[in-house]
Amino acid sequence: MSTNYKYLFYLLLFALLSCQNESSKVSNTQKTTIQQEITPPTNLLEKADFKTLLAEQKGKIVLVNLWATWCKPCVYELPALEKLHQKYQNQDVKIMALSIEGKAKADTLVQPFWKELNLTMDNYIISNEDPSVLINTFDRTWLGVVPTSYIFDQDGKKVETITGTLSYEDFEQKIMSYKKQAL
Numbered sequence: 001m002s003t004n005y006k007y008l009f010y011l012l013l014f015a016l017l018s019c020q021n022e023s024s025k026v027s028n029t030q031k032t033t034i035q036q037e038i039t040p041p042t043n044l045l046e047k048a049d050f051k052t053l054l055a056e057q058k059g060k061i062v063l064v065n066l067w068a069t070w071c072k073p074c075v076y077e078l079p080a081l082e083k084l085h086q087k088y089q090n091q092d093v094k095i096m097a098l099s100i101e102g103k104a105k106a107d108t109l110v111q112p113f114w115k116e117l118n119l120t121m122d123n124y125i126i127s128n129e130d131p132s133v134l135i136n137t138f139d140r141t142w143l144g145v146v147p148t149s150y151i152f153d154q155d156g157k158k159v160e161t162i163t164g165t166l167s168y169e170d171f172e173q174k175i176m177s178y179k180k181q182a183l
Helices: 002-023 028-038 047-055 072-088 103-116 168-182
Strands: 061-067 093-099 122-126 148-152 158-163
Touching (some): 103 122
Parallel strands (some): 061 093
């Protein structure tokens, strides 16, 4: 009987090793493709890029939310912003998140955090370690407070600055009031 167990043990061991060898035959190209599908791209944003990005949204109400992974109020309001994105993504409204954490933390902290929360709205990461370099292009009075949100009208003009956390309903009310003004 002990010979049967040894035979069974070796048979199982062989089967397991065979499976492992088959999975390791995945090519580097396939691994890269799989990794790209799993990991969202890092959208690093430079000072000049923001102006271009905003210009590309002409005709839309744009809400830009400054946030950080370490900021509990920011994390609290991200689901509300995602819900707005889901509701208005096919309308003339664009919801964008802008992480202030910089290029050094983009791949190791910000993107994994974003993926963990299953967020689909556009997330950009300020590439400069000093976020005020980019933020000063549209808000010279920013004091480093997050969350801070900005609403831009259809012409790309900043029409409102919101410091602190808002609920989904409050964000939606603000967006709808600007949509009505545009009509």
